[in-house]
Amino acid sequence: MIFSLCCLVVTLIMFLILNKMKRPSKYPPGPTFIPIVGNFLIYRKRLKVLGYHHLVWMELFQKYGDVVGLKLGRNLVVGVCGPLAIQEVFEREDFDGRPDGFFFRMRTFGKRLGLVFSDGSFWRHQRKFSIQQLRNFGFARREMEEKIQEETASIVEIFKKHNSQPIDMHNVFGISVLNGLWAMMAGERLDSDDERLKKLLEIINDCFRIVDISGGLLNQMPFLRHVAPETTGYNKLKEILDRMWEFLEETITEHRKHLELSEQPRDLIEAFLQQIHINNDPTFTDDQLMSVCLDLFMAGAETTSNTLGFAILAMILYPEVRKNVQEEMDREIGRTRSPTLKDRARLKYTEAVLMEIQRRVTIAPLGIAHRxxxxxxxxxxxxxxxxxxxxxxxxxxxxxxxWRDPFEFRPERFLNEAGNIIKHEGHYIPFGGGRRRCLGESLGKANVFMFFTAVLHNFNIEKFGEEELTLEGFDGVTMAPKPFKAKLIYRKD
Structure with missing residues (x-):
């Protein structure tokens, strides 16, 4: 009897394993599934060789076509390449979801919260509220530009103090870039000399390197965190989240102490706290407020500052491009005032350079995962x-x-014969598309333009050190420039 029962249990287990390794009917082509791990082992093997997640997928696309189906651990994962197929994903409501699982919930207290990895009516409601409140406090308005101008002026003064001295440039913009968003979120400016904050941004950058956008090992096989917490990145991610939550909780607690329900809110956190106290909408909770702040803080601290790091790197690698940008600014706006957002329409070559940087690097090469x-x-x-x-x-x-020569850095590809910007609709999509398009696009573009032009308007840039520089950065959820130093030499009027 016991032997028969054991045989039945083994048979059921084998059936479940074999069923799990079976490819779903009419699933996109790809390598054969292996029991339990799916395609994880072959994927990791190719990642070790190629070094970048997006290049592993490019190799798969070459072999199987523009739509490839894998199974990574317990997750079915489909990769899509090419402008037509990707545009369809952006436009289809069927793909408007965000992934669920241990990694994505770990960020938000084991629940589906926040703005980046929530979906459905909850996401639409919370996104609408957050955008409206951020606009009330300056987002995509004149006040936003004024905040960015304050930060660019501040960082220019810092660079002047280090005139002709080597500076670590790959992550130097982090706090300054974040400040424009933080002022709308929390109503205050962060101290650029705050060592704790510098360390916090450093570990956020590390967080983006730990996993890929599909969630990595933690999402595919979360049980491994119990046997290999270091290898899976669980310990590091937990440390990062604990420190982030502590930082944000201090800010929210301070807002809660001085909350006046009858007064107009001064920032996003205060507006959210008022909604919690109204208590007629279950989507407004303390955990959701923390999750929204986490999403905005991490996104604001990472992608734009990395883009600026690559932009400075490109100006070192292509000094003739830097000179062309500076000559355009000197010609169009002169040397007596700083560039403003209104100058973007006139600084067409400069705009083309920034577009080429975002095309050539692709900060989020696999976008943000859909479901x-x-x-x-x-x-x-x-x-x-x-x-x-x-x-x-x-x-x-x-x-x-x-693009014909995609690896060449050539800003002129974004200019027509008359010198006007070519948008390359469908072929240039650094902020994604559709309903899940990056909500911080306007702030990101404004930051990149204002900081980039402020630096080049005031400084020449020279390489420091003997290491070879390249636009190939660190892999992760986003691309990050590898550490490099540069000398900023003040341009006298």
Missing amino acids: AVKDTEFNGYEIPEDTIILTNLYSVHMEKSY
Whole structure:
């Protein structure tokens, strides 16, 4: 009897394992699933060779086509490449979901909260409220530019004090960039000399390197955190989150002490706290407030500052481009005032340079992961509900048939014969697209333009050190420039 029962249990386990390794009907092509781990081992093997997640997917696309289906641990993951297929993902409501799982919930107290990895009516409601409140406090308005101008003036003065001295440039913009957003979120300016904050930004950058946008090992096989907490990145991520939560909790607690329900809110945190006290909307909770702040803080601290790091790096690698930008600014706005956002329309070559930097680098090469909210058909394939969808933006920005010489840094590709900007609709999508397009796009663009022009308007840039520099950065959720030093030499009027 016991022997028969054991045989039945083993048979059931084998059946479940074999069923799990079976490819879903009409699932996109890809390598054969292996029991339990799926394609994880072969994926990690190729990642070790190629060094970047987006390049592993590019290799798979070359072998299997523009839509590739994998199984990484317990997750079905479909990669999509090329402008047409990616645009369809952006436009289809079937793919408007965000992935669920241990990694994504770990960030938000084991729940589906925040703005980046929530979806459905909850996400729409919270996103609408957050954007409206941020606009009330200056987002995408004149007040936003004034805050950025304050920060650019401050960092220029810091650079002047270090005139011709080597500066670590790969992460120097972090706090200054974050301040524009933080002023709208928390109503105050962060101290650029705060060592605790510098360390916090450093570990946030590390966090973006630990996993890929699909959630990595923690999401694919979360049980491994119990046996390999260091290898899976669990310990590091937990440390980062603990410190982030502590920092944000201090800020929120200070706001709560001085909260006046009858007065107009002064920032996003205060507006959210008022909504919690109204207590007629269950989506407004302390955990959701912390999660929204976490999303905005981490996004604001990472992508824009990395873009600026790559921009400075590009100006070292291509000094003739730097000279062209400076000559355009000197010609169009002169040397007696600083550039403003209104100057963007006149500084067309400068705008083309920034667009080329974002094309060539692609800060988020796999975008932000989507999720199929139901069983659906795509390009002749069947995509099961809850499948993670990765849009390979790198494939669009580096498409040889369209760009001809994608690895060449050539800003002129964004200018027509009359010197006006070419938008390259569908082929240039650094901020994603559709309803899940980056909500901080306007702030990101403004920051990149204002900081970039402020630096080049005031300084020449020279390489420091003997190490070879390249636009190939560190891999992760986002691309980050590898550490480099530069000398900023003040341009006298």
